Amino acid sequence: MYKCWQSIGLYVHSLITKSEHIETIIEQYRADKLRAVTRARKADIKITQLEKEIKKLKLKLELGL
Numbered sequence: 001m002y003k004c005w006q007s008i009g010l011y012v013h014s015l016i017t018k019s020e021h022i023e024t025i026i027e028q029y030r031a032d033k034l035r036a037v038t039r040a041r042k043a044d045i046k047i048t049q050l051e052k053e054i055k056k057l058k059l060k061l062e063l064g065l
Helices: 001-062
Strands: none
Touching: none
């Protein structure tokens, strides 16, 4: 009878461990996704700034300044 309870306990422990591991993986995935979105937003802002700067420099070049 003791062996039955022991095997049930090990089984439950393995289920809990797997569940915790899955939660950790999901949290890492969400964090990676959030970092990627943030990085993309920063890149978009930088691109628009550089495009404005390029327009200014082209205008200066055309005017000969």
